[in-house]
Amino acid sequence: MVVAVEAAAEQVVAQLREDCATLAARLDGVAAAMEEEMRAGLREEGGSKIKMIVSYVDNLPNGSEEGLFYALDLGGTNFRVLRVQLAGKDKRVVKRDSREVSIPPHLMSGSAAELFGFIASAVAKYVADEGVNRALGGKQRELGFTFSFPVRQTSIASGTLIKWTKAFAVDDAVGEDVVAELQMAMEKEGVDMRVAALINDTVGTLAAGSYNDEDTVIGVILGTGSNAAYVEKASDIPKLEGELPKSGKMVINTEWGNFSSSCLPITEYDQALDEESLNPSEQIFEKLISGLYLGEIVRRVLLKIATQCSIFGDVSRTKLTTHFNLRTPDISAMHHDETPDLRIVAEKLSGHLKITNTTLETRKMVVEICDIVTRRSARLAAAGIVGIMRKIGRATPGDNRRTVIAIDGGLFEHYAKFRQCLESTLAELLGEVSKSVSVKLTKDGSGLGAALIAAAHSQYAK
Numbered sequence: 001m002v003v004a005v006e007a008a009a010e011q012v013v014a015q016l017r018e019d020c021a022t023l024a025a026r027l028d029g030v031a032a033a034m035e036e037e038m039r040a041g042l043r044e045e046g047g048s049k050i051k052m053i054v055s056y057v058d059n060l061p062n063g064s065e066e067g068l069f070y071a072l073d074l075g076g077t078n079f080r081v082l083r084v085q086l087a088g089k090d091k092r093v094v095k096r097d098s099r100e101v102s103i104p105p106h107l108m109s110g111s112a113a114e115l116f117g118f119i120a121s122a123v124a125k126y127v128a129d130e131g132v133n134r135a136l137g138g139k140q141r142e143l144g145f146t147f148s149f150p151v152r153q154t155s156i157a158s159g160t161l162i163k164w165t166k167a168f169a170v171d172d173a174v175g176e177d178v179v180a181e182l183q184m185a186m187e188k189e190g191v192d193m194r195v196a197a198l199i200n201d202t203v204g205t206l207a208a209g210s211y212n213d214e215d216t217v218i219g220v221i222l223g224t225g226s227n228a229a230y231v232e233k234a235s236d237i238p239k240l241e242g243e244l245p246k247s248g249k250m251v252i253n254t255e256w257g258n259f260s261s262s263c264l265p266i267t268e269y270d271q272a273l274d275e276e277s278l279n280p281s282e283q284i285f286e287k288l289i290s291g292l293y294l295g296e297i298v299r300r301v302l303l304k305i306a307t308q309c310s311i312f313g314d315v316s317r318t319k320l321t322t323h324f325n326l327r328t329p330d331i332s333a334m335h336h337d338e339t340p341d342l343r344i345v346a347e348k349l350s351g352h353l354k355i356t357n358t359t360l361e362t363r364k365m366v367v368e369i370c371d372i373v374t375r376r377s378a379r380l381a382a383a384g385i386v387g388i389m390r391k392i393g394r395a396t397p398g399d400n401r402r403t404v405i406a407i408d409g410g411l412f413e414h415y416a417k418f419r420q421c422l423e424s425t426l427a428e429l430l431g432e433v434s435k436s437v438s439v440k441l442t443k444d445g446s447g448l449g450a451a452l453i454a455a456a457h458s459q460y461a462k
Helices: 002-019 024-043 105-109 112-129 178-188 201-212 268-275 284-289 291-308 328-335 343-353 360-391 410-414 416-436 445-456
Strands: 066-074 078-087 093-102 141-147 151-155 158-161 193-199 216-222 226-233 249-253 403-408 437-441
Touching (some): 024 360, 066 112, 093 112, 105 112, 201 216, 201 226, 201 445, 216 410, 226 284, 268 291, 328 360, 328 410, 403 410
Parallel strands (some): 066 141
Antiparallel strands (some): 078 093, 226 249
């Protein structure tokens, strides 16, 4: 009987292994499909599953910026106001501080005037608390605004809100220019501050990377969600209207989370997760690679095993049917468990899923499931990056230019096996070229990155 039980579980794992397989040929197809979708998205609005949003950021910081700059990071129930003092190439960031403010729940479904008024009053207080600031040298304060909601950007410092996500429902702001709303609210509070740039966190990550290393051409978020931004030749963007920027460059926010292709290794668990999600048939790539979903995919595999055999005991006594009960930090802890009896795996199964009395063999099987799901995620993320590199001509043998990829997000920062797998897959797919490619953890694109873009696009920039 025990042998039959183990065979049923092993069959589920073997099928998962086969369905999640990411051989180099398949990843090559993913990279090619990503490049093709990018080209289609640059040709015309709506031409691709990935939006390829023109950010209007045509100058990235390079470390020479000087002065005092501010950032406002609004992406959830809290927002941050930051102040950064820059002192040029040698000293770089000499001072930075920030303040986090919670948004009262009633303002998240009130009016635009109330929400932006509250934010502006917090900015006013933050500025007032610094007193007379000689670092300004009589110049107007300038701010980078990270706004992590869908906007239709029309210039470096204007963009209309397409829709709210998360817990926000400030209806009269939809269709309005969020920069104009903020600027007006700050003026009412008596704050003389110019919004120099409207960005998202991925563009900010690219900027923070560029500030530290001018060879940074791609910024990637691998955290709860996933996205990528990169530096494109302005002349290679057919949908870009008006005259080309003097720099000849333009940062593109790919919104690659919505990428999908027949090349992607999609399992029955991914299909069910997608069908039951709040956005079915959308964000397919993100659902395969980002931190929000990896733990949930593992839970669904464990539930399938539990319905096929009894190695986890009576399912009704466990919490295996509770969605999102297993989070990515939990699968990371299990995946990295080096105790001889896999004690951490036992603790996580017991604590989160109420699965007790597992055998060592069962716990080893759970670690293997974590490995299969995470390896697929890391290898697909690497293939996406290779697709971007190919698009900008950075993946061809003989090209010895340094290519730096700035990556932020907890999945990349805290999940060591994910990070190692991503880096080794880049080397596998790029071959010789990988010697001139480096991946750098780049933190706080949404805060520091926004202030740095404000500096690069300052009205006082030389």
